[in-house]
Structures are given as structure tokens and as C-alpha cells.
Amino acid sequence: MMRYSLPRLVGHALRDRPWPRAWRKATPRSHYDVVIVGGGGHGLATAYYLAANHGIRRVAVLERSYIGSGNVGRNTTLVRSNYMMNGSTQFFEFSLKLWEGLSQALNFNVMLSQRGQIVLGHSPAQMDGLARRGNTMLLNGIEAELLDRGQVQRLLPYLDYSGAARFPIAGGLLQRRAGTVRHDAVAWGYARAADSLGVDILEGCEVSGFLLDAGGVHGVQTSRGRILADRVALAVAGHSSQLAALAGLRLPIESHLLQAFVTEPIKPFVDHVISFGAELFYLSQSDKGGLVFGGHIDGFNSFTQRGQFPKAQGVAQCALALIPGMSRLKLLRHWAGIQDMTPDGGPFICRTPVRNLYFNGGWCYQGFKATPAVGWCLADTIARDEEHPLVRCYGLERFAQGGASLDEYGHGHWTYRH
Amino acid sequence: MLRIHCPLCGERPYTEFRYGGDAGKHRPVHGAGGIEAWHDHLFLFENAKGPHREFWQHVQGCRQWLIAVRDTATNIVADVALARDARGLDPQGPGGP
Numbered sequence: 182m183m184r185y186s187l188p189r190l191v192g193h194a195l196r197d198r199p200w201p202r203a204w205r206k207a208t209p210r211s212h213y214d215v216v217i218v219g220g221g222g223h224g225l226a227t228a229y230y231l232a233a234n235h236g237i238r239r240v241a242v243l244e245r246s247y248i249g250s251g252n253v254g255r256n257t258t259l260v261r262s263n264y265m266m267n268g269s270t271q272f273f274e275f276s277l278k279l280w281e282g283l284s285q286a287l288n289f290n291v292m293l294s295q296r297g298q299i300v301l302g303h304s305p306a307q308m309d310g311l312a313r314r315g316n317t318m319l320l321n322g323i324e325a326e327l328l329d330r331g332q333v334q335r336l337l338p339y340l341d342y343s344g345a346a347r348f349p350i351a352g353g354l355l356q357r358r359a360g361t362v363r364h365d366a367v368a369w370g371y372a373r374a375a376d377s378l379g380v381d382i383l384e385g386c387e388v389s390g391f392l393l394d395a396g397g398v399h400g401v402q403t404s405r406g407r408i409l410a411d412r413v414a415l416a417v418a419g420h421s422s423q424l425a426a427l428a429g430l431r432l433p434i435e436s437h438l439l440q441a442f443v444t445e446p447i448k449p450f451v452d453h454v455i456s457f458g459a460e461l462f463y464l465s466q467s468d469k470g471g472l473v474f475g476g477h478i479d480g481f482n483s484f485t486q487r488g489q490f491p492k493a494q495g496v497a498q499c500a501l502a503l504i505p506g507m508s509r510l511k512l513l514r515h516w517a518g519i520q521d522m523t524p525d526g527g528p529f530i531c532r533t534p535v536r537n538l539y540f541n542g543g544w545c546y547q548g549f550k551a552t553p554a555v556g557w558c559l560a561d562t563i564a565r566d567e568e569h570p571l572v573r574c575y576g577l578e579r580f581a582q583g584g585a586s587l588d589e590y591g592h593g594h595w596t597y598r599h
Numbered sequence: 600m601l602r603i604h605c606p607l608c609g610e611r612p613y614t615e616f617r618y619g620g621d622a623g624k625h626r627p628v629h630g631a632g633g634i635e636a637w638h639d640h641l642f643l644f645e646n647a648k649g650p651h652r653e654f655w656q657h658v659q660g661c662r663q664w665l666i667a668v669r670d671t672a673t674n675i676v677a678d679v680a681l682a683r684d685a686r687g688l689d690p691q692g693p694g695g696p
Contacts (some may be wrong), residue, residue, distance in 0.1 A: 432643065467643060480618055482646065483674060484672050487674075575629055
């Protein structure tokens with residue numbers, strides 16, 4: 182792999198030669214130590230950490246389409262660790278710490294921008310809730326600052342503080358280390374770094390079945406032929422149920438659509454990541470100038486990747502309730518991603534009842550920010566055939582065991598209400 | 600936008616309806632079956648990519664519970680019936696959410 186550096190950049194600028202490909206176009210080998218199904222951020226990160234942390238380099242990542250075509254390029258690029266439920270708090274903080282060193286580790290600028298995230302509160306009761314969340318974070322060694330209305334107004338002067346505001350702002354909870362990451366760079370950076378360690382990235386390679394016997398899984402049937410593997414991991418958000426069904430598994434997952442929106446680019450305006458407290462709505466400004474925002478899932482299971490228009494209207498209403506100045510901005514693009522929704526809003530990283538088959542999925546709204554920690558912990562789980570301590574709370578069996586809940590907002594087991 | 604043909608009110612936008620989930624699920628009979636049956640009923644999903652029988656309630660219309668067959672890959676609604684008719688022969692009755 183060619184190392185990227187300032188002298189290289191200058192050298193290339195002086196010579197009229199194209200940059201080399203960031204990763205090889207690999208051809209499938211007949212056998213791998215580990216096959217990872219799904220070439221999104223999670224799958225690529227897992228391959229990278231298998232090679233980098235565990236020395237397992239005979240690894241293939243199988244991607245049905247091309248790298249960056251799925252949810253890794255469809256999210257709103259936010260990273261944060263302000264979770265309250267025990268298990269998630271520690272996991273997402275571990276992830277944020279990995280984000281902080283990722284550009285150096287991968288030798289690829291993922292453009293982490295720790296601009297701070299502010300969750301707004303609109304009532305005294307909500308401020309109590311935010312104080313509790315902040316205290317949980319502080320007890321776990323994560324910085325958090327509770328802001329009153331005046332402090333929020335100094336940081337975010339463009340919100341609606343008038344008497345006519347539909348949801349008056351009472352204060353907020355600030356995590357300064359939260360922010361955004363360039364999501365395409367995460368896919369490309371992990372792909373390039375994994376490839377340089379010997380991982381084969383097989384694009385245009387769709388899995389159609391598993392090679393199963395009494396000893397568990399020992400390979401996959403793909404559109405590019407049969408590939409044998411000692412261990413197989415699934416990381417295919419959106420179609421987890423369909424893939425797991427090929428291995429005879431039923432999952433606590435239903436596929437739902439989440440839409441995201443971006444406006445025409447404007448001059449620097451929003452310096453932070455803002456989460457509305459009165460509805461699920463989050464907004465930041467991209468480096469290109471567009472305001473990037475999103476809201477709730479559409480509300481019924483679907484694989485269409487086309488969102489429903491009333492949701493777009495609802496999200497626009499949230500934007501205007503929060504920032505009246507956005508009223509004359511035009512929407513440039515909007516799109517939808519298929520995501521795994523689970524009964525408690527929590528994910529899965531675990532072994533499965535099928536020997537040598539590992540599962541990562543069920544990430545609901547939060548898969549992107551988890552990417553480095555998913556890769557780290559899933560690689561560890563595969564290498565040692567035992568769940569990493571940070572993901573023991575993310576087992577498939579947790580509903581049957583009635584263990585600790587991961588349900589951050591107490592919505593109950595209805596996937597479409599999370 | 601998704602539109603659902605209510606048998607009583609006609610074709611209406613989906614925003615008039617409340618989604619009620621998979622209609623293929625049957626609540627276990629009380630006392631019969633172990634905790635496993637309840638676990639599977641509550642927490643596991645068929646998550647079909649294709650035709651999906653599902654509950655909708657026309658909350659801003661006739662307030663009837665309906666069972667629609669919607670293709671989750673295209674959102675085309677093929678068939679809608681009143682839930683009480685569609686599940687009338689079911690000894691467990693209409694097991695709404």
C-alpha cells in the first residue's frame with residue numbers, strides 16, 4: 182500500500198500520474214479463514230481488525246454491490262456516546278475513542294469533526310431526564326455538560342427563542358467530543374487498510390446460501406462460486422433476516438426505512454450537531470454547506486428504499502419549529518436506507534446457534550457511530566469464539582433471558598415504535 | 600405515497616391509518632406452551648421481503664381494524680379486508696396488537 186503523506190502529495194502534484202487504486206480488485210480464493218458477508222463499514226472494519234489485531238489475514242469481505250453503496254453511505258454521519266443504558270454507554274464510548282484515533286490508524290483522513298452535540302430539553306421534566314443522562318455519562322468517565330436556556334442561546338443563537346416557539350427551549354445536554362465523520366471515507370479507509378493487510382474485498386459477490394453440516398457452517402455459495410471458510414460472519418444491515426433464514430435462523434429483527442435529507446449548500450451556519458427534544462430530529466451542517474438532517478423511521482416495515490412523503494413533511498416541520506430561518510431553504514436530496522429494527526432498539530454482536538456463524542446486525546438508528554467498535558469487538562468475538570466483554574449485553578438470547586434492557590426510551594417490544 | 604383501500608371508506612392515504620404489525624402472528628393460548636412460545640410471538644419476526652399480511656386500523660375513518668396484504672419490496676397493497684372477516688374462522692379471534 183502506498184502510504185499517504187504530505188511529501189507524497191507534493192510529489193504526485195509534480196508528476197502527471199494517476200494515484201494507484203486504493204484497494205485491489207481481488208479474485209475469490211477457494212478457502213478463507215474468515216468470510217465476512219457484507220462490505221459496509223461494519224464488515225470492512227471487522228476484516229481490518231481481524232488482520233491488524235489478531236493476525237488473521239486470510240479473510241474475504243463479500244459485497245453484493247460496490248463498496249460504499251449501502252447504509253455506510255446513507256446515514257447522517259453523526260458520532261456520539263451519550264447513551265444511558267448500561268452496556269450501550271460503555272460500548273459507544275469505546276467507539277468514540279476509536280474514532281478519535283482512526284485517521285492515524287488507517288492512514289486515511291476520515292474527517293472527524295468533534296464539533297459537539299447538543300440535545301435540547303423543552304420542559305423541566307425533560308431537563309431532569311437530561312441531567313440523569315448526563316450523570317450516567319459522568320459516572321462512566323464521559324464528559325457531559327448540562328446547559329441552561331441562556332447557555333444554549335449563546336451557542337445556538339439561531340434557534341427559535343421567541344414567545345411563539347411551539348416548543349420553548351429550557352436547556353440542553355452538551356457532549357463536546359461528539360460530532361461528525363465523513364462516512365464514505367470510513368468505508369474507503371477501512372477497505373484500503375484491510376486490503377493492505379491481505380484481506381480480499383470481493384465486490385459484486387452476492388451470497389445465495391450457506392454450506393452447512395452437523396459441525397456448523399463451513400462456507401458460502403455465492404454469485405462468484407462456492408467459497409469455503411472456517412468461520413463466517415454476517416454484517417448485512419437491512420437484509421439480516423433474509424440472510425439468516427438461509428442458515429435456518431429467525432431473528433428478532435424487522436426491516437424499516439429511515440430517511441435522511443440535505444438542503445442546498447449555504448455559508449457556515451450550524452456549528453454543532455443539534456438534537457430536537459420534542460421530536461426525534463437531528464441536524465448538522467456538512468463541510469459542503471448543506472444542512473443534513475433526519476427523523477423517525479417511516480413506521481411500517483419495508484424494503485423499498487423509497488421514503489414516504491408525509492415523513493419528509495414531518496421532518497421539515499421539526500426543522501422550522503427549531504430554526505425558523507430554514508424556511509426558505511430548498512431540499513437538495515433525500516433518500517432512505519433499510520435498517521434492522523429490534524424489539525428493544527439495541528443491536529446484536531454474537532455467536533449464533535449455528536456453529537462458526539457469527540452475527541452482527543439489528544443496529545436500528547445507530548450503526549454508523551458504532552462502526553469502529555463493531556469491527557473491533559466482532560473481530561475479537563470471531564478470533565476467540567467468545568463474545569468480547571463489551572458486547573456480552575448484545576446477545577440474541579437477551580429477550581428469552583429477560584436480562585438488562587437496552588431500551589433507551591421505554592418503547593416496549595414494537596420494532597416500529599423505536 | 601402509500602394508499603390503502605379501506606373496504607368501508609375507499610382508498611385513503613396511509614396517514615389516516617395506524618400500523619398494527621404482522622397479522623400472521625397468533626398469540627399463544629394462555630397456559631399452553633412454555634415461555635418459548637411467548638418469546639417467539641413477541642420478539643421474533645418473519646420480516647418478509649414480498650407479500651406481508653399486516654394489521655392497519657383506520658383511526659381517522661371508520662376505526663375498523665383491517666388486514667392488508669402489502670408487498671414490502673414494492674409497497675403495492677394487493678388486498679384489504681376487515682380483520683373480523685379475515686380472521687372470523689380463527690378460534691383465537693382477532694389477535695390485534
